[in-house]
Amino acid sequence: MTIKFTKYQGLGNDFILIDNRSSDTPLVSSEEAIKMCDRHFGIGADGVIFVLPGTKDTDYTMRIFNSDGSEPQMCGNGIRCLARFIAHLEGGETLGKTYQIQTLTGVISPRLEDQGQVKVDMGIPYLFANEIPTVLGNANEKVINRPLSVAGHTWLVTCVSMGNPHCITFVEDVWAIDLPTLGPQFENHPHFPERTNTEFIEVVRSDYLKMRVWERGAGITLACGTGACASVVAGVLTNQCDRHSIVELPGGCLTIEWSEIDNRVYMTGPAQLVFTGTYG
Ligand code: ZDP
16 A cells, blocks of 8 residues: 655654554554665654544544564654644644644643644653552652662663653763663663663753764664653752753753643644655
C-alpha cells in the first residue's frame, strides 16, 4: 500500500507523520513502522506519529510507534510536530491556536507560537514508584536519589513519569558518559517493568541543564521532550535547578517550566517540516 507521509523534526528528534483522520486505526502496523523508521532501508525516523480523529472533548487523537515498534503513552517533541502538521493539514497556521489532543496519557494541549515554536501543556508529572512504573522503593513513595546498580556502578536516580517512564541521574560531565553501553542496561533494567527512558543531566547553572538521552524504544536521540520535562522535575525535587529552566540537548534547547501554581509542566520548543513523500 502506498502511503503519504510528512517528515517533521523537533531539535533533531525526527518523526514520520501520517494523516490518519479517516480511521480510528493506524494505517500502518507497528511492524511496518519499524521498516519505515530504518535509516537505510526506509524513510528514517525516531518514530511514526498518527493524527487520528478526536473524541467528543478533543480535536484529534495522537498515537506514536517508536522506531522499535513499541507504543509509548506520550511524546513531547512529537506533539509539537503533530500540532504544526495539523495546522498544515487544516490549510494554515493561526498564531495562538491551541489544540486539544487525546493521548494514551490523557489530553495534551499544544499551542502554536511565532517563529515555528510550539508551547505544550504537558500535564502533571507522576512521581510515585507505581506510577512510573518502577519497583525501586515503595509503591506509594517518590523515587528521589535512590541507588541503582548498572554496569557495576551505583547511580543515584530520580524517576518521573510524563505519561512515559524516565530514569534521571545527575553527573559531572554528560559527554563523559558511555551512552551506547549504559543506555540499554538502564532501559532494560528489571526494576522497570515497562522499560524506561534514561536521561543523564549536567547542571550548568540553576536555570540551565545539559542533557543526553537514551530513549526507550529508540536508543540515542538528539532530543527528548518528555525527558527534558522529567529532568527539570527531577532537578527541582533534588534541589539542583529552578522550576523554570533551559534544557540543552544535542539537538538544541527547550524551555521547561514546572508551574508552582497548577503543578503542570510547560514545554516550549521548535518543530519543523522537513519533506513530504510517499512510501511503499
Ligand atoms: O517513552 C518512550 O518510549 C519514548 N521513546 C517516546 C518518545 C519520546 C519523545 N522522544 C519525546 O520527545 O518525548 C518523542
